[in-house]
Amino acid sequence: MTGEPSGGDLSRLRQLNSLAVIKALQGGTSLTLTEVAKRTGLSRASTEDVVRELLQMGWVTEADPTAGGVGRPARRYRFRAEAGRVLGIDIGGHNVRAVVADLDGVVRSAARVPVTPEMGRAERLEAVDRAATECLEAAGLTGGDVWASGVGTTGLVDGVGRVVLSEALPEWTGVDLAAHVRRLAPGPVLVENDSRLAALAECWRGVARYAKDMVFLLAGLRTGAGLVIDGKLHKGFANASGEIGALPVLGWIRAQEHLSAASGEAGDVFAAARAGDRSAATAVRRYVRDLALGTSALVLALDPQMVVVGGGFSRSADVLIEPLRRELDRWCIRTPEVRMSALGEEGVVLGAVRLALDDVEDRVLDGRTPLVSHP
Amino acid sequence: MTGEPSGGDLSRLRQLNSLAVIKALQGGTSLTLTEVAKRTGLSRASTEDVVRELLQMGWVTEADPTAGGVGRPARRYRFRAEAGRVLGIDIGGHNVRAVVADLDGVVRSAARVPVTPEMGRAERLEAVDRAATECLEAAGLTGGDVWASGVGTTGLVDGVGRVVLSEALPEWTGVDLAAHVRRLAPGPVLVENDSRLAALAECWRGVARYAKDMVFLLAGLRTGAGLVIDGKLHKGFANASGEIGALPVLGWIRAQEHLSAASGEAGDVFAAARAGDRSAATAVRRYVRDLALGTSALVLALDPQMVVVGGGFSRSADVLIEPLRRELDRWCIRTPEVRMSALGEEGVVLGAVRLALDDVEDRVLDGRTPLVSHP
DNA sequence: CGAATAATGATGTTCTCCATGATATTGATT
DNA sequence: AATCAATATCATGGAGAACATCATTATTCG
Known part of the structure; x- marks a missing residue:
């Protein structure tokens, strides 16, 4: 009835501990080994081992040591959020927004294309293309660099990214958004209703x-x-x-x-x-x-x-x-x-980013994607 | 944002695997080592190790081997559901029900005491006492043998087992049910609203x-x-x-x-x-x-x-x-x-049992209670 | 009775984590 | 400048857990 913390191999343990270290390091702050050890509950020695491995794989990187303080200054490590990128898109009645964010969820580039509620399907999709490519370009990326994409839209969305019903936008019912966005950025595309994404965003970095x-x-x-x-x-x-x-x-x-x-x-x-x-x-x-x-x-x-x-x-x-x-x-x-x-108007895009990041984390966590960085 | 599959020690891994084996074995069916290994994903050797340990601790026991079939007959193991007992109580308007169940949730003894919706607090609590003791006696137990108790009642219940508001039963608002039941059966007591317990029961063994x-x-x-x-x-x-x-x-x-x-x-x-x-x-x-x-x-x-x-x-x-x-x-x-x-009228009691079992499993899972049986 | 089959038992390896102690690097003190 | 205290890193050895492999054992089938 409970979830599945299911055990397994020894490598699984290392995987869990790697993940715990990453979680501790995430969020922009840099930490010393001792701090990481304390947060994860691992011994210092093991922490060192794990961090070395993550360092080699490109998931963490060394940060500048902080001056001052007695004793030998500790090396500081931080999560290498720049190792990967996700794309977030918000398709609304008045605006289409797209942002590229790093693995910490920090927005690296953004684009906005005004649209009108009356626009038809083709025109709106074209606006999506423009917003996405513009913001990918601004970030110096191509679609292939994106690890996952999140998309928010009004209306009901089915499990595979199609709009099942949209009363607010004309010709919108039936659009296969996942397929459309996948053309721009291959890799997983997750589509959700915009209210939900805004909710997600508020829980993540809002009130x-x-x-x-x-x-x-x-x-x-x-x-x-x-x-x-x-x-x-x-x-x-x-x-x-x-x-x-x-x-x-x-x-x-x-x-x-x-x-x-x-x-x-x-x-x-x-x-x-x-x-x-x-x-x-x-x-x-x-x-x-x-x-x-x-x-x-x-x-x-x-x-x-x-x-x-x-x-x-x-x-x-x-x-x-x-x-x-x-x-x-x-x-x-x-x-x-x-x-x-x-978060105001940015809520939905941020939620889309969170959706994409959740997918990335899930895949890393499940071990389906081995912890390998794309340098 | 996700839960906490947090890693840790090697012993933690063993704990997780033990739990996986127990989960595989739970439910009355007996399995061979190879079957358990297949279900848990562990190697045969490790499975054997884990099962030996669980055997020694009294969590599993050997079952009769099944005859027929070619090759050396495999030993069969089953979860020792009789290792522990939980108590479930349903305090309703017309009946107070109590059951004792084993760790598989199989009801071992039951009691029912009729009450009326008009009864006051003292009288109803006395009915609870009667139902509980009667059914503990029928099972040959004392309150101390119970690992956890679940209680269902009408009305709103707070986090520590007090009835915050009951419109249906007189003098019922303010009763500290957890404290009352703890007198009968020391150990964790969990109190919940009856509709919710019925819901739980239906998800467990209902439709x-x-x-x-x-x-x-x-x-x-x-x-x-x-x-x-x-x-x-x-x-x-x-x-x-x-x-x-x-x-x-x-x-x-x-x-x-x-x-x-x-x-x-x-x-x-x-x-x-x-x-x-x-x-x-x-x-x-x-x-x-x-x-x-x-x-x-x-x-x-x-x-x-x-x-x-x-x-x-x-x-x-x-x-x-x-x-x-x-x-x-x-x-x-x-x-x-x-x-x-x-489940009809039995729904709430069964839900109460499930509530108690969830608590037991959680404590075992969290390792707060080391896997030690009470033989 | 032998052959095939499937389970059990034993051995050694590998992986991971941990404890402990040696070594390094810095600021403060004498 | 030399020493000390504090802290961090590095290195070694040990223990626990899981796994692969192979020999052994208990059955049934022909």
């Missing part, structure tokens, strides 16, 4: 960094949700989790209508409400009420530690967050922390 | 045996839910997951009222509906409609592989399941399999 259970709320022209459960993105049996908006009584379908009824442009309504416009304030109140209903359902179902609000409207956090919290209080047994997204 | 994501629906005088996500019981940050019933629009609050309005006794309504009574049929239809609304919220949120219906009303599956399925179809993007509980 939910230490939350194991978290609900991400995409509040914008569309309303959506992404769930992180037990530290992992929850996909569901057919990749259709978080689609609470489909239930009419929970209000997500009609939520935005309150805003568009009050004014032409949605962003204006929040500004007007902030300025004291009565009808705008009413519209926002109604919007929040509907938003909170669906959110309460998620919160009651999952009892997460935190709700993170992202999406276009999260810019108007000042008139959103507090009312939302109050509405949640009405329904929830225990109202979780409600916080605004820390 | 959801191979489902990783599953929603259990408790349909009875109360309505509740238990969630299994990624093969594990989902508790939530404050142990309050699955409480979707708190949201009025989702109908669980008013669901039963349809039934009680139609007739005095709930069970009768289903019977009457089955017999063709028009008003009873309408009541059932309304009940199912409300039940489905909350269930849809759970299904849309989680996209589980399966919905299992348990609780008192699941006896009337013939007039429940199919209409429920149809109603779910109305709202859900992908309607999961809907099945009736296979």
